[in-house]
Amino acid sequence: MKKYVSLLKRTKLFSGVGDDDILSMLNCLNAAVREYNKGEYVFRQGEYIRNLMILAAGRLYIQKEDYWGNLNILNEIRPGEMFGEAYIVPNSGPLMNDVIAIEECAILFFDMERILTVCPSACPFHTRLVKNIFYTISDKNKSLVQKISYMSQRSTREKLLSYLSDEAKRQNSGSFSIPFNRQQLADFLSVDRSAMSNELCKLRDEGMLDFHKSEFTLYEV
Amino acid sequence: MKKYVSLLKRTKLFSGVGDDDILSMLNCLNAAVREYNKGEYVFRQGEYIRNLMILAAGRLYIQKEDYWGNLNILNEIRPGEMFGEAYIVPNSGPLMNDVIAIEECAILFFDMERILTVCPSACPFHTRLVKNIFYTISDKNKSLVQKISYMSQRSTREKLLSYLSDEAKRQNSGSFSIPFNRQQLADFLSVDRSAMSNELCKLRDEGMLDFHKSEFTLYEV
DNA sequence: ATAAATCAGTTGTTTTTCCAACGGAAAAGA
C-alpha cells in the first residue's frame, strides 16, 4: 500500500494530508487494491457500487451500451482520478455504465461508509478528507452544469459563444487561452469539428472575436 | 426559525433528522433567514459564495448573461431545494450566474464551514447531515452526467434513443413511463418539440418502439 | 533532416434540425 502514497498525496481527495496520515487513513478507510488486465471489466452495468475508487495506474473507459447494442464511450479515467462517487448513494439503483480497463490497471477501493462516518478520535485528518471529497464532487458538479449550459444552446455558434464568454469571465479578461485544441473543443461541445472551425472563422470575420491557436480574444460589440 | 422545521424535515438535506435535532442543528450550522422581494437579486455574477442555501418559500431563477448581454435561464429553484452547493469550494472562483427572486422568497443560509467541520460531541446528527448532503450532490452529479450523455448525441433520434434506452434500463422493463410531456422532454434533451415529435413517430413506424402519451415500450430488434 | 502524423481551415453536398403554422384530441375551467 505504501507505494501508492506518493500518487495519493497528489490527488484532490488527499490534498493537504501528510504521508504518514495518508498511510493511517488508508487503514482507517479499509482501502484495498485490485489489479486488472487490459480488456477486463471493473464493473458491469447493473452492479451496485459500495466503494469510492481511485485509479492508481493504467487507463479506464466508462462506456455505455444501449438497448439496441450501440456502444458509447462516456469518459476516460486517468491515474489519480476518482470515480464511482455518483453511485454510492443507497437506493440510487444499479450502475448504468460499464467500466473497463483499456490498459493494465491498478485500482484503489475505499469503503464509502467509513469515509462518511467520521471517527472522532483516531483520525485527525478525517474532516479534511470529507471536505476534500465534498469539494471534488462539488467542483465536478459545477463543471457539469456549465457544460450543460453550453450544450443546451441550439446552434454551434451559440455553443461557442456561451463557452468562450464564460471562459472570458472566468479568466477575467477578454483575452484568454483554452485548454483544448479544435477537435477537443468540438468534442466538448458535441459538434462537428469542421463546422465549428467554419463558425469560428465567421465570428472572426464579423469582428466578434479573434484567435490564434488556442488563444482567444473577445471584442465588445 | 421554528416555522421552517416542517419544511426542512422534508428536504433531502435533513432527511432522517428529527424535529428537535433539526432545531439544534440550525443553531449549530449558524443558520440565518433572509427574505427577498420579487425581482430582487439574491446573488450577482462575480460574487463569492460561502454558504449553502435552501429555498424556504417562493421561486428563484438561476440565470446567466453572456459577454454580449444575452440572457439565459438555466434553472428554476422551488421550495425545499438546495442551491449554491457547487460554489462553496475555496478558490473555485466567483459565481458565474445571477440568482434572482421571481416571487417573494425566503432563503435559509447555512455556514458551509460548519457543515463540513464535524463537532464530535454536541451534534449526534452531524454525520447524518454530511451523508445527506453528500448523497444529494452525488445524486445530482449522476443525473447531470446522464443528461450530458443524452445531449451529447448528435441527432434528435439518437438523443431520444439514448434517453429512452436508459429509462428502460433504470425501470428494468421495456415498458415504462417518463415524467415529461413532449415539450418538457424536448426541453430536457434540448431539441425542438415538433421535430422530436416527428422523430418519435418515425421510430414508431419503423417498429423500434411504441408509445401512448408518456407511456413507452421499446422493442428489441 | 526527412518522413509521418496531427492539426486547422475550406469547400460543396447531403442530411437534419429548426421554425412557424395548423388542426384535432384531450383536459381544464366556467
Next chain:
DNA sequence: TCTTTTCCGTTGGAAAAACAACTGATTTAT
C-alpha cells in the same frame, strides 16, 4: 355542458449542421 386552453402530431420551407474530402501548416518521430 360549453368554452377555452393545452397537448401532440403533421407539414413545408428556410437555415444550419453533419459529413467527406482536400490543403497547407505545424508538430512529432525516426
